[in-house]
Amino acid sequence: MTSNPVFIPGPSNIPERLRRAIDIETRDHRSPDFPALIGPVLDDLRTVFRTERGQVLLFPSTGTGGWEAALSNTLSPGDRVLLGRYGTFSQKWAEMCRQHGLDVEIVDAPWGAGAPAAAFETILAADRTHSIKAVLVTHNETATGVVSDIAAVRRALDDAAHPALLLVDCVSSLASMPFEMDAWGIDVAITASQKGFMLPTGLAILAMSPKAIVAMQAAGLPRSFFDFTAMLASNHSGGFPYTPPVPLIVGLRESLAMLSEEGLERVFARHARIAGGVRAAVAAWGMSLCARQPQLYSDTVSTVLLPPGADGRALIDHVYRAYGVSFGVGLGELDGRAFRIGHLGMLTDVAMLGGLAAIEMAMADVGIPVPLGAGVAAAQDHYRMTRGTALKIAA
Numbered sequence: 422m423t424s425n426p427v428f429i430p431g432p433s434n435i436p437e438r439l440r441r442a443i444d445i446e447t448r449d450h451r452s453p454d455f456p457a458l459i460g461p462v463l464d465d466l467r468t469v470f471r472t473e474r475g476q477v478l479l480f481p482s483t484g485t486g487g488w489e490a491a492l493s494n495t496l497s498p499g500d501r502v503l504l505g506r507y508g509t510f511s512q513k514w515a516e517m518c519r520q521h522g523l524d525v526e527i528v529d530a531p532w533g534a535g536a537p538a539a540a541f542e543t544i545l546a547a548d549r550t551h552s553i554k555a556v557l558v559t560h561n562e563t564a565t566g567v568v569s570d571i572a573a574v575r576r577a578l579d580d581a582a583h584p585a586l587l588l589v590d591c592v593s594s595l596a597s598m599p600f601e602m603d604a605w606g607i608d609v610a611i612t613a614s615q616k617g618f619m620l621p622t623g624l625a626i627l628a629m630s631p632k633a634i635v636a637m638q639a640a641g642l643p644r645s646f647f648d649f650t651a652m653l654a655s656n657h658s659g660g661f662p663y664t665p666p667v668p669l670i671v672g673l674r675e676s677l678a679m680l681s682e683e684g685l686e687r688v689f690a691r692h693a694r695i696a697g698g699v700r701a702a703v704a705a706w707g708m709s710l711c712a713r714q715p716q717l718y719s720d721t722v723s724t725v726l727l728p729p730g731a732d733g734r735a736l737i738d739h740v741y742r743a744y745g746v747s748f749g750v751g752l753g754e755l756d757g758r759a760f761r762i763g764h765l766g767m768l769t770d771v772a773m774l775g776g777l778a779a780i781e782m783a784m785a786d787v788g789i790p791v792p793l794g795a796g797v798a799a800a801q802d803h804y805r806m807t808r809g810t811a812l813k814i815a816a
């Protein structure tokens with residue numbers, strides 16, 4: 422039992438207000454009250470995706486299910502898709518494409534770099550027959566702590582005058598970092614309930630452009646549970662095609678209220694400020710981030726490269742056992758060589774200082790040479806210099 426916050430990049434900490442909101446009696450999803458719940462939630466989500474023209478869909482699932490829903494509703498077997506791979510999540514998405522019988526052209530970028538927009542443009546410009554049906558990118562690579570420039574990917578499509586759909590994984594960025602579905606010309610955006618929305622796992626949340634809705638009519642991949650046509654038709658009449666996870670939808674309504682009370686711009690600024698303190702701590706430890714340049718630094722997760730010889734898994738195991746605090750291990754090619762600090766959702770500067778203090782103690786315990794307090798002091802300085810008015814969460 423621990424009452425410490427988690428510092429993993431999802432699931433994120435569930436605020437007390439949301440825990441209370443989801444603790445409800447059974448509600449009948451066929452009652453006349455259900456449309457008044459689902460309608461406003463779908464509508465308000467459009468504000469968070471920053472889309473006026475898009476349609477939002479909810480499925481009982483996770484982000485991974487959201488990928489499957491996005492692929493199966495917009496593509497046909499054998500379709501050629503272009504995918505940027507620069508971490509574990511983009512890699513897993515590529516595997517799913519193959520499993521669905523898509524012809525995936527992978528453009529690799531080094532781990533620590535972002536979506537390869539220039540390489541995309543070359544490939545798209547050469548594809549004169551428009552055989553590429555979709556471009557797939559991960560906005561925030563949770564393995565490397567890199568946020569990609571989606572507007573640049575959009576420009577690559579536009580400069581090549583290519584009609585492919587743009588599918589974007591925003592699982593670990595939406596509601597935490599700026600995201601612009603319409604302005605970036607995104608056709609399908611995919612997220613889940615347990616990251617920026619601060620809820621338990623269990624909902625895949627998608628937004629679709631009108632162009633994606635048109636593509637859906639011709640898409641031939643098999644789909645049943647994730648069929649958008651059935652979902653849109655049910656939602657249109659205020660219902661759901663099967664039993665919806667009502668408590669999570671009630672929680673999502675409350676989460677949207679919290680985000681709107683704080684204001685999305687302030688939510689983003691809080692994430693940027695907390696991340697800034699983490700980065701100051703990492704620099705004070707004499708370590709570096711996996712992300713190669715400041716414009717790629719994620720405000721929701723920092724992937725910290727450890728000095729040679731240090732064992733990242735042992736560190737994360739130790740900080741959990743000794744201090745009851747969860748951090749993320751290095752994934753994929755960073756296994757053992759890095760660890761990840763998740764700083765998304767309901768966090769404050771003060772909570773973050775506790776996390777930094779705990780990981781410093783653990784580093785000292787396992788023999789990673791960091792003077793106690795060095796990172797904490799650097800983060801304190803950052804938080805003192807950038808402080809505004811403390812966040813007050815209405816209960």
Ligand SMILES: *Cc1c(COP(=O)(O)O)cnc(C)c1O
Binds near residue numbers: 486510559561562592
């Ligand atoms: C968490 C995450 C996912 C996977 O979501 P699940 O809900 O675990 O299925 C996909 N992409 C990114 C970038 C993520 O951070």
